[in-house]
Amino acid sequence: MKLYWIQAQAPRRVLALVKHLGLDVDTIQADPRSGGLRSAEYLALNPNGKAPTLVDGERVLWESSAIMAYLCDRAGSDMWPGRDPGEQIEVLRWLSWNDCHWAPAVGPFYFEYVVKPTFGLGAPEAAALEAATPELHRYARVLDAQLAGRTHVACGRLTIADFQLASMATDWQVAKMPLAPYPNIVRWLEGLNALPAWRDPWPVPH
Ligand SMILES: N[C@@H](CCC(=O)N[C@@H](CS)C(=O)NCC(=O)O)C(=O)O
Incomplete structure (x- = not known):
């Protein structure tokens, strides 16, 4: 299997x-800066021109949640509960919630303070984040309530939903996301950081 990645949050969760x-x-x-995601070869695999993309023989997959579910299925891991429809629906709910609500809420902070410096896109514009702040609080309240008395987002154990939701928020301090008032989110992110693979998911260059 081959996994195409860049140093950014969606590939990060699959690499972890x-x-x-x-x-x-x-x-x-x-390398997105040198057009690595826009070559005809890459676009034939992933017409979105984004990473990650997984190639397994004839199968080509994009979208990190689908890739993670596929890899868990291949590995027989219950981080994607492929054999339990009730748990599967629970994980699916949080994957959808991430993509529709949580990621757009934390994304502007992540973009200004993590993506821009990583890819040399100029200085962060703190003022651009004022408008984004109420939405972050709106959804942080939902996540914090879900994590009250829980160690993980779904199914009472580590699942791909944790990786999906944490991939931008894990950088909350660097990205100046106002998450300090949400103790359950902070505790959950600290718990994930205790996993070596989550803390340092990046492959060693070869
Ligand atoms: N929903 C997609 C998001 C993919 C995505 O937006 N990837 C970003 C990095 S986080 C990317 O490749 N950006 C480069 C570009 O748009 O040129 C997934 O979860 O895989």
Whole structure:
């Protein structure tokens, strides 16, 4: 299997899963600055021109949640509860919530303070974040309530929903996300950081 990645949050969660499950995956780093995601070759695999993309023989997959579910299925890991419809629906709910609500709420902070410096896109514009702040609080309240008395987002154990929701928020301090008033979110993120694969998901360059 081959996994195309860049140093950004969506590939990060798949790379963390690969490392956490000890999967044998050939990781290929693309460079978005030199058009690595816009080449005809890459667009034939992923017409969105985004990372990650997984290639497993004839199968080509994009969208990190689908890739993570596929890898768990291949590895027989219940981080995607493929054999339990009730749990599957629970995980699916949080994957959808992330993509529709949580990621757009935390994304502007992540973009200004993590993406811009990583890819040399100029100085962060703190003022751009004022308008984004109420939405962050709106959804942080939902997540904090879900995590009250829980160690993980769904199913009472680590699932791909945790990786999906945490991939931008894990940088909350660097990204100046106002998450300090949400103790359950902070505790959950600290718990994930205790996982070596989550803390350092990036492949060693070769
Ligand atoms: N929903 C997609 C998001 C993919 C995505 O937006 N990837 C970003 C990095 S986080 C990317 O490749 N950006 C480069 C670009 O748009 O040129 C997933 O979860 O895989």
